[in-house]
Amino acid sequence: MIRDQKRLDRALENIRDVVRSSWIPREPEVDRLAHLPDDIVAEMRQRGLFAYGVPEEYGGEGMTCEELAHINMEISQCSLSFRTRVSNNIGIGVVPFLQGGTEAQKRFYLPKIATGEIVMAFAVSELDIGGSQATKMRTVARRDGDGWILNGSKCYVSLAPVANRILMYARTDLSGKGLRGITCFVLEPGTAGLEIGKPYRKMGQHGMAMSEVHVRDCRVGPETMLGSEPGFGFETLMRGFLFQRINLSGLSIGPALRMVEEALRFAGAARPGREPFASHQLIQAMLAESQVDIEAARALLLQTARRYDEGKDVTMQASVTKYFSTEMVCRVADRIVQIFGARGYIADYSPIEMLYRDVRGGRMAEGTSQIHLLTIAREMLKGAA
Numbered sequence: 001m002i003r004d005q006k007r008l009d010r011a012l013e014n015i016r017d018v019v020r021s022s023w024i025p026r027e028p029e030v031d032r033l034a035h036l037p038d039d040i041v042a043e044m045r046q047r048g049l050f051a052y053g054v055p056e057e058y059g060g061e062g063m064t065c066e067e068l069a070h071i072n073m074e075i076s077q078c079s080l081s082f083r084t085r086v087s088n089n090i091g092i093g094v095v096p097f098l099q100g101g102t103e104a105q106k107r108f109y110l111p112k113i114a115t116g117e118i119v120m121a122f123a124v125s126e127l128d129i130g131g132s133q134a135t136k137m138r139t140v141a142r143r144d145g146d147g148w149i150l151n152g153s154k155c156y157v158s159l160a161p162v163a164n165r166i167l168m169y170a171r172t173d174l175s176g177k178g179l180r181g182i183t184c185f186v187l188e189p190g191t192a193g194l195e196i197g198k199p200y201r202k203m204g205q206h207g208m209a210m211s212e213v214h215v216r217d218c219r220v221g222p223e224t225m226l227g228s229e230p231g232f233g234f235e236t237l238m239r240g241f242l243f244q245r246i247n248l249s250g251l252s253i254g255p256a257l258r259m260v261e262e263a264l265r266f267a268g269a270a271r272p273g274r275e276p277f278a279s280h281q282l283i284q285a286m287l288a289e290s291q292v293d294i295e296a297a298r299a300l301l302l303q304t305a306r307r308y309d310e311g312k313d314v315t316m317q318a319s320v321t322k323y324f325s326t327e328m329v330c331r332v333a334d335r336i337v338q339i340f341g342a343r344g345y346i347a348d349y350s351p352i353e354m355l356y357r358d359v360r361g362g363r364m365a366e367g368t369s370q371i372h373l374l375t376i377a378r379e380m381l382k383g384a385a
Ligand SMILES: Cc1cc2nc3c(=O)[nH]c(=O)nc-3n(C[C@H](O)[C@H](O)[C@H](O)COP(=O)(O)OP(=O)(O)OC[C@H]3O[C@@H](n4cnc5c(N)ncnc54)[C@H](O)[C@@H]3O)c2cc1C
Pocket: 121, 122, 123, 124, 125, 126, 129, 130, 131, 132, 133, 154, 155, 156, 157, 158, 159, 361, 362, 364, 365, 366, 367, 368, 369, 370, 371, 374
């Protein structure tokens, strides 16, 4: 649902401008760093980029899911290191507060999330059991007077080295059974017993810092528990994931659009004494296949986002959209490297090498492609029973 076309157009213009004038020129620099430079983050805050997902009554822009789909397709037309810095604050760092937070927690956190004063991270995945089995998590929180003591280790936590709040999911029903046994805690780096690991060296999104997070006899007060009673963490997590999967689809279409744009410029350019590469029909076929892929992903995304805004159950559609878009951008990236030839393989010659690496993580993040296929099949079979 587009609630306010003029406001959306202004937001898209704002994003297009920052991506084109500020971020794209600095992609090579950011790809060599393990974090975003401070001046880039300051500009993100000044331009209001953290506010889109927070409702207006808590100081944000309150964009609908469909409006955010357009925002996400625009903000990701450059190295994903940039958009990751804002996207937790738009999606998965906001939904748990909205769905499970007390009114006091919403009033305290959401306005600061909207300005970017608070940068959110979420910690679910655990190395021993694998991120696909979140319900079997081993991180525990035991009662300690009216507070809690947390123990456990999380991995792959995007933005953990730079975040100033971490949504830490832990088991509070120590029998280890049941989805109602998981609770979310809002932890602040600097708390005794909370340790942020060294930033990983990873395949892509180099400018997005990611690390392990450990809690070792980490004693926290009752106010750190999200909501007024324990046991609802898994429910809010799943709602956050549902929303973030739709967001991630848009964030996969943006890089595909950018790569095709780069390929059109490259293949269409005149060459001394030779026809442009685009004169070859097999190059045209790779461009056309990429366009078909992008348009199909875009149509799926907008349809799913509209249904989400209408309050319909989009469990299956969110998985279909997430699966298709994250697989699609990797197919497009592969074709575009091919169109560029070895220039697409060498970082000094084109941004394609970096974009190819950046987009690969989407097929694991917010649930692997295999887990989404299982979800789609499960939902289909429900109807067949
Ligand atoms: C870019 C990126 C950002 C991320 N950010 C975060 C973050 O901020 N916070 C966080 O907590 N996590 C984060 N993750 C982790 C992400 O949630 C996990 O990668 C994901 O849940 C999958 O878990 P895993 O990688 O441990 O794979 P595993 O669960 O160990 O799976 C390994 C393989 O087995 C397959 N598999 C597993 N179970 C089944 C099954 N039942 N049937 C068929 N196949 C199966 C998987 O598909 C995969 O191929 C991020 C990951 C990436 C790549």
